[in-house]
Amino acid sequence: MTSRDRVLRRIRDALGPARGTPVPVPRDYRRHLGAEYARADVIALFTERIAAHGTPVRHVGAGGLPTALAAALWAREAARIAVPAGLPAGWLAELEGVAVVPDGPGVDPAAPDGPDAVVTGCAAAVAETGTIVLDGGRGQGRRALTLCPRLHVCVVHADQIAGTVAEAAARLPPGRPQTWLTGPAVARGPARERSPHGAAALEVLVVEDWL
Amino acid sequence: MRVALFVACYNDALFPATGRAVVRLLERLGHQVVFPAAQTCCGQMHWSTGYRAEAAALASGFAEVFSGGGFDAVVTPSASCAAAVRRDHARIFRAAGRDAPPLPPVHELTEFLVDVLGVTDVGASFPHRVAYHPTCHATRALGAGDRPLRLLRAVRSLELAEIPAADECCGFGGTFALKNADVSVALVADKVRHIRATAADVVCAVDNSCLAHIGGALSRLRSGVRVLHLADILAGPEDGA
Amino acid sequence: MTAAPRPRLRFADAARPALADTALRRDLRDGAAAVRARRAAAVAETPDWAELRAAGRALKDRTLLNLDACLERLERAVTAAGGTVHWAVGAAEAARTVARLAGGAAVAMPAAPVLEEIGAADALAAAGSTVHRTGADAEFPAVRTAVTGVDVMVAETGAMVLLEWAGDARRCLAVPDALITVAGIEQVVPDRADLEVLLRSLPRSAGERLTPAVSVWTGVAPGDGPAAFHLVLVDNGRTRALADEIGRAALRCVGCAACLDVCPVYERTGPGPYGAPPGGPIGAVRVPLQRGVGSAATASLPFASTLCGACADVCPVEIDIPEVLVHLRGEVVDARRGRPVPTPELAVMRAAAWTMGDPQRYEAALRGGVRWARLLSRGGRIRRLPGRFGAWTDARDLPAPPARSFRVWWRDRAGAR
Numbered sequence: 001m002t003s004r005d006r007v008l009r010r011i012r013d014a015l016g017p018a019r020g021t022p023v024p025v026p027r028d029y030r031r032h033l034g035a036e037y038a039r040a041d042v043i044a045l046f047t048e049r050i051a052a053h054g055t056p057v058r059h060v061g062a063g064g065l066p067t068a069l070a071a072a073l074w075a076r077e078a079a080r081i082a083v084p085a086g087l088p089a090g091w092l093a094e095l096e097g098v099a100v101v102p103d104g105p106g107v108d109p110a111a112p113d114g115p116d117a118v119v120t121g122c123a124a125a126v127a128e129t130g131t132i133v134l135d136g137g138r139g140q141g142r143r144a145l146t147l148c149p150r151l152h153v154c155v156v157h158a159d160q161i162a163g164t165v166a167e168a169a170a171r172l173p174p175g176r177p178q179t180w181l182t183g184p185a186v187a188r189g190p191a192r193e194r195s196p197h198g199a200a201a202l203e204v205l206v207v208e209d210w211l
Numbered sequence: 212m213r214v215a216l217f218v219a220c221y222n223d224a225l226f227p228a229t230g231r232a233v234v235r236l237l238e239r240l241g242h243q244v245v246f247p248a249a250q251t252c253c254g255q256m257h258w259s260t261g262y263r264a265e266a267a268a269l270a271s272g273f274a275e276v277f278s279g280g281g282f283d284a285v286v287t288p289s290a291s292c293a294a295a296v297r298r299d300h301a302r303i304f305r306a307a308g309r310d311a312p313p314l315p316p317v318h319e320l321t322e323f324l325v326d327v328l329g330v331t332d333v334g335a336s337f338p339h340r341v342a343y344h345p346t347c348h349a350t351r352a353l354g355a356g357d358r359p360l361r362l363l364r365a366v367r368s369l370e371l372a373e374i375p376a377a378d379e380c381c382g383f384g385g386t387f388a389l390k391n392a393d394v395s396v397a398l399v400a401d402k403v404r405h406i407r408a409t410a411a412d413v414v415c416a417v418d419n420s421c422l423a424h425i426g427g428a429l430s431r432l433r434s435g436v437r438v439l440h441l442a443d444i445l446a447g448p449e450d451g452a
Numbered sequence: 453m454t455a456a457p458r459p460r461l462r463f464a465d466a467a468r469p470a471l472a473d474t475a476l477r478r479d480l481r482d483g484a485a486a487v488r489a490r491r492a493a494a495v496a497e498t499p500d501w502a503e504l505r506a507a508g509r510a511l512k513d514r515t516l517l518n519l520d521a522c523l524e525r526l527e528r529a530v531t532a533a534g535g536t537v538h539w540a541v542g543a544a545e546a547a548r549t550v551a552r553l554a555g556g557a558a559v560a561m562p563a564a565p566v567l568e569e570i571g572a573a574d575a576l577a578a579a580g581s582t583v584h585r586t587g588a589d590a591e592f593p594a595v596r597t598a599v600t601g602v603d604v605m606v607a608e609t610g611a612m613v614l615l616e617w618a619g620d621a622r623r624c625l626a627v628p629d630a631l632i633t634v635a636g637i638e639q640v641v642p643d644r645a646d647l648e649v650l651l652r653s654l655p656r657s658a659g660e661r662l663t664p665a666v667s668v669w670t671g672v673a674p675g676d677g678p679a680a681f682h683l684v685l686v687d688n689g690r691t692r693a694l695a696d697e698i699g700r701a702a703l704r705c706v707g708c709a710a711c712l713d714v715c716p717v718y719e720r721t722g723p724g725p726y727g728a729p730p731g732g733p734i735g736a737v738r739v740p741l742q743r744g745v746g747s748a749a750t751a752s753l754p755f756a757s758t759l760c761g762a763c764a765d766v767c768p769v770e771i772d773i774p775e776v777l778v779h780l781r782g783e784v785v786d787a788r789r790g791r792p793v794p795t796p797e798l799a800v801m802r803a804a805a806w807t808m809g810d811p812q813r814y815e816a817a818l819r820g821g822v823r824w825a826r827l828l829s830r831g832g833r834i835r836r837l838p839g840r841f842g843a844w845t846d847a848r849d850l851p852a853p854p855a856r857s858f859r860v861w862w863r864d865r866a867g868a869r
Contacts, residue, residue, distance in 0.1 A: 002539070003538075003539040003540055003541050003545065004539040006539075006541050007523075007539050007540075007541055007637065007685070007687045007691070008520050008523070008524070010541075010687060010691035011519045011520045011523075011637070011691055011694065012520055013691075013695070014691045014692070014694040014695035015517060015519070015520075015694065015695075016695075018517055018697075019517065019518070019520070020517065020518055020521070021517040021518075022514070023510055023511075023513045023514035023517060024510065025507055025510040025511045025514060025646075026503065026506050026507055026510060027507060027645070028500075028503050028507075029500040029503035029504045029507055029649065029652075030499065030500040030503075031648065049661070110592065110623065110627070126662075128661065129661040129662040130661070131662055136673065136676050142626070142675060142676035142677065143622070143625065143626035143667075143676055143677055144626040144627050144676075144677070147622065147623055147626060147627070165648060165651050165652055165662070166648035166652075169644070169647060169648050169651070170648075174609045174611065174644065174670070175533065175609065175670050176670075176673065177625075177667070177668065177669045177670070177673045177676055177677060178666075178667070178668035178669075179622065179665065179666070179667055179668075180662065180665065180666035180667075180668075181664070181665055182660070182661065182662040182663065182664055182665070182666075183660075183664050184664060185616075185617060185618050185619040185664045185665075186617045186618070186660070186663075186664055218858050218859075220808065220814075222858060223818070223857050223858045223859055224818050224821065224822065224853050224857050224858075225851060225853045225854075226851075227854055227856065227857055227858035227861055228854070230858035230861075230862075231858065231861060234862075246859070246862045248811065248859065248862075248863075249811045250811075251808040251809070251810075251811060251814045252808040252814075254805075256804075257801060257804070257805055258778065259759060259778055259781070260781060260785070260797075260801065261754075261778070261780075261781030261782045261783075261784055261785035261786075262782075262785055262798075262801045262802075262805065263782045263785070263786070265801055265802065265804075265805035266805075268805060268809055269805060269808060269809065272808075272809060299778075302775070302778075306779075306782065347758070347759070347760040347761055347762075348761075351760065351761035351762065351764070351765060352761060378762075379716050379760075379762075380716045380758045380760035380762070382716070382758060383758065384757070384758025384759055384760070385759075386755075387755065387757070387758045387759075388843075388844060388848075389840060389841065389843045389844060390464060390752075390755050390843075391463065391464045391467065391717075391755065391756060392464070392843035392844070392846060392847075393464065393467055393468055393471055394464075394467050394471065394717055394720055394721060394756075395758075396846070396847040396848070397471050397720045398716055398717075398720065398758070399847075399848065423850065423851060424848065426849075426851065427844070427848030427849045427850055427851075428847065428848050428849075430833055430848075430849040430851075431835075431847060431848055431849050
């Protein structure tokens with residue numbers, strides 16, 4: 001008998017007549033923010049919550065994005081950046097004196113001689129938690145790309161911001177690897193103090209079309 | 212109302228003054244108190260230490276004594292015994308494979324005063340600085356909430372002090388105090404430290420078991436801080452006392 | 453090979469050095485206070501907290517009562533997504549499986565309770581693998597294999613969900629060529645929709661709106677991360693816990709550690725005296741449920757609690773830990789009833805129950821006890837009790853019982869009227 005069969009048989013023996021009992025799950029918890037949240041409030045909540053983690057966040061109009069990106073990279077003295085395939089070319093139109101490396105198997109953003117920064121889009125964002133979600137879709141690249149310890153500039157379109165975790169989860173296609181990022185790392189020893197590790201690594205640009 | 216007093220075995224032997232205080236208080240409020248003489252123990256200590264068969268026998272005895280009728284409610288000055296009857300007896304009988312016998316409602320004293328009788332001012336006076344310790348069974352098992360505090364706030368001349376981290380356990384835990392005496396003492400040491408920080412003269416609660424634990428540590432330190440059951444404060448002094 | 457950690461000393465004995473460790477006591481006290489405050493804030497801003505707890509409890513009960521079907525469904529989904537599922541009955545088998553899959557290669561291994569439980573590090577080292585324990589501040593090793601735990605597995609999709617505080621596991625999931633993930637069989641949930649519950653209740657219960665990183669992966673993703681994914685499903689006594697109708701509630705645990713942060717006992721002793729991670733209230737039920745109460749050390753764990761109930765109040769899946777503790781105390785006592793010589797405690801408890809089983813016997817004992825106790829007292833206090841009761845008077849006085857019990861007073865009063 002294989003271990004698989006043994007474990008499954010133990011489970012069946014353990015449950016006895018209770019096995020297969022249907023248990024209804026009450027789903028009357030809140031899936032959405034309250035009705036008092038207008039669209040602008042959702043975006044404001046996202047900004048407030050992500051800033052509460054110490055993550056720099058700025059709002060720009062679609063036309064102003066290339067300049068804002070260039071300014072963010074310039075402020076951190078990034079001379080060489082890595083970007084995923086599919087990043088809209090226009091985003092990088094204003095870069096001057098910055099070498100752009102397309103991501104590929106040879107690129108290791110975590111290496112000491114890796115790029116100074118990476119720029120990506122995202123799959124969704126969550127207002128109630130101040131979270132960005134990457135899933136390897138267009139303009140996001142593989143997971144290893146966003147492990148750059150120096151700077152990750154993430155561009156969030158305002159319409160990508162969901163109110164709640166449930167709303168964001170429903171927007172994401174299953175099967176893809178997801179990374180949900182919410183603030184800097186926390187040390188979880190007995191003292192569990194917040195650690196500055198990674199605090200400076202993420203910057204968020206929120207693109208609002210009407211700006 | 213005709214009220215049956217379940218005094219709780221440890222009060223009967225070690226803290227009879229609390230039982231007398233409940234009688235005095237309820238009679239002053241115009242109610243008739245009866246004491247079913249066949250009562251002994253609700254089985255809480257046996258049950259919570261793992262002696263299920265012994266607990267079942269005691270729980271049966273309790274049900275026999277208090278299901279007899281002839282009164283409108285059962286009142287006890289012990290939150291932990293009230294919780295044992297209301298929460299644990301069903302579990303005790305289930306573990307013994309029996310149906311729980313029907314019982315009249317068993318109220319902890321402050322619940323009875325506030326919820327059933329609807330009084331918070333019982334006409335008491337107590338000119339001391341008093342800290343209230345919310346015991347685990349009162350707070351978490353019964354959900355007594357602020358009922359004891361509402362009663363205390365209505366006591367004339369009483370100065371109420373708030374204990375820091377008040378809802379933390381004092382470390383008594385029944386046989387825990389013996390089986391894990393070192394951890395138990397570590398807990399009561401912190402509780403005593405918090406109590407003394409309030410500069411209270413008296414610590415009160417609705418469980419004499421926890422008070423005996425806290426009071427035992429306060430007495431060992433010769434702190435001069437007294438422990439009193441809430442009923443003793445509400446009832447006022449005895450005649451000739 | 454070294455075995456997985458297990459308690460060796462009785463809790464009371466193991467607790468003594470921890471209680472005397474001043475620095476540990478301070479860290480625990482400060483840490484618990486900080487997390488309790490953060491947790492309270494995270495819960496206070498969640499208006500549907502009660503509904504989330506009820507849903508969490510129900511979805512885990514639904515999982516447990518259908519665990520065989522759930523795991524088979526998970527296995528199909530993981531396999532369809534390019535992963536391989538392995539099963540292990542015991543801890544040693546699980547550890548051997550991990551070591552075999554690593555094949556002697558150096559591995560990166562972020563801390564996870566299940567990895568400690570099965571003794572993964574020792575097994576890997578014994579099989580020739582260098583183990584790099586990663587952490588927030590550790591340099592990430594240049595290795596091609598990673599070994600991780602997981603928090604939730606979704607049977608419907610085969611998705612693995614890992615909630616992270618330090619951020620090092622994220623790298624383990626993205627960089628190496630091979631990923632070996634170990635999970636307890638109870639960590640599965642049936643549906644995608646269950647995630648929207650646990651992704652809210654678990655982090656908030658631990659004091660954050662969401663943990664700094666949450667990684668979700670399903671089998672292998674071409675061109676992104678490991679090309680090989682192995683999932684090792686571990687029983688190691690979980691089915692023993694599942695067979696216990698009251699104890700099985702403890703398998704709902706999602707690992708938020710909120711019960712540790714509010715436990716007054718854990719706050720004084722830390723994890724050490726519990727003998728195996730994670731300790732605290734959940735450890736005090738899980739270890740005896742999964743291993744039985746045969747050894748004095750595991751049998752002491754259900755008694756390592758004052759039953760104060762703080763743990764039950766905070767649990768995001770409504771595990772009534774005190775109820776399970778009391779149930780396990782009953783199991784310990786019942787296991788000892790069969791001994792040829794009764795334990796002293798059994799003798800005392802039986803005598804007490806026999807005495808209190810009858811009002812006449814009770815009153816006679818009351819009179820005798822009061823006389824004895826008053827002989828031991830001075831100035832109204834008893835400062836030293838004999839035998840095992842001396843544990844009380846080591847640090848605490850006991851009030852001397854008054855000469856007249858309540859029932860005697862009552863009778864005297866009735867007689868006087």
